[in-house]
C-alpha cells in the first residue's frame with residue numbers, strides 16, 4: 001500500500017504575511033494521514049523552513065539548475081536548496097517547459113542533479129489539449145518520462161512523477177478520474193520496465209484538483225496523491241485536499 005503525498009505548488013504567489021497565515025493554517029490542521037509538502041518560491045524557503053521546523057510538513061522548491069555552480073545568473077543550484085532543507089524540487093512543470101523552453105533532456109539533467117544532492121525531484125509530464133485531441137497523450141508522456149529514466153539509470157525508483165495534463169492546469173478543467181488513471185497506468189508500466197521499485201513509486205496527479213474532486217481522483221489505483229496549484233493557496237482548501245488523501 002503506497003502512502004499518499006499531497007504537494008502544494010505555490011507558483012509565483014505569496015508574501016510574508018500570506019505565507020505565515022497559510023503555513024500556520026496547514027500546521028494547525030495536522031496530523032494528516034498522508035505526507036504533505038509545499039513547494040514555495042525561492043525567497044520564501046528560509047521562512048518556510050522556520051515555520052515548518054519540528055512539524056511533519058515538508059517543503060521544497062519549484063525549479064533548480066542542472067549545474068552545480070558557476071556563471072549562471074539567476075539560477076539556483078540543488079546544493080543551495082539542500083542548505084534550506086528542501087525535501088523536494090519540482091522539475092519539468094509545463095509552465096517551465098512552455099515559457100522557458102525546457103527540453104526533456106534539461107528536465108532529466110535537473111532531476112539527476114537533485115537526486116545527487118539527496119533531494120527528491122517531482123518530475124512533471126503531461127500533454128497539451130492539441131496533443132490529447134490528436135491521440136498523442138501516451139506518446140508524449142512516455143517520451144518525457146523516458147528522458148528522465150535514461151538519465152537516472154539506477155536511481156529511477158527515487159523520483160516522484162506527476163502527471164499534469166497541460167489543459168487541466170489552472171483552467172478549472174480536471175481530467176476525469178478514469179482519464180487520469182489510464183495515463184497513470186501507462187506511466188507505472190513504463191516505470192516497471194525500468195525499475196523493480198515501480199510498484200512503490202509515487203505518481204501524483206495535478207490539474208485543477210479541488211476539495212470536491214480530490215477523493216475520487218485519489219481513489220484511483222495508480223493515483224498516489226496530488227500536485228496542487230490554485231487550491232494550495234487557501235489553507236482551508238489545501239487542508240481539505242490533504243484530508244481527502246488520508
Ligand code: PEP
Nearest residue numbers: 169170206207208229230
Ligand atoms: C500546478 O500548477 O501544478 C497545478 C496543478 O495547478 P492547478 O491545481 O491550479 O491546476
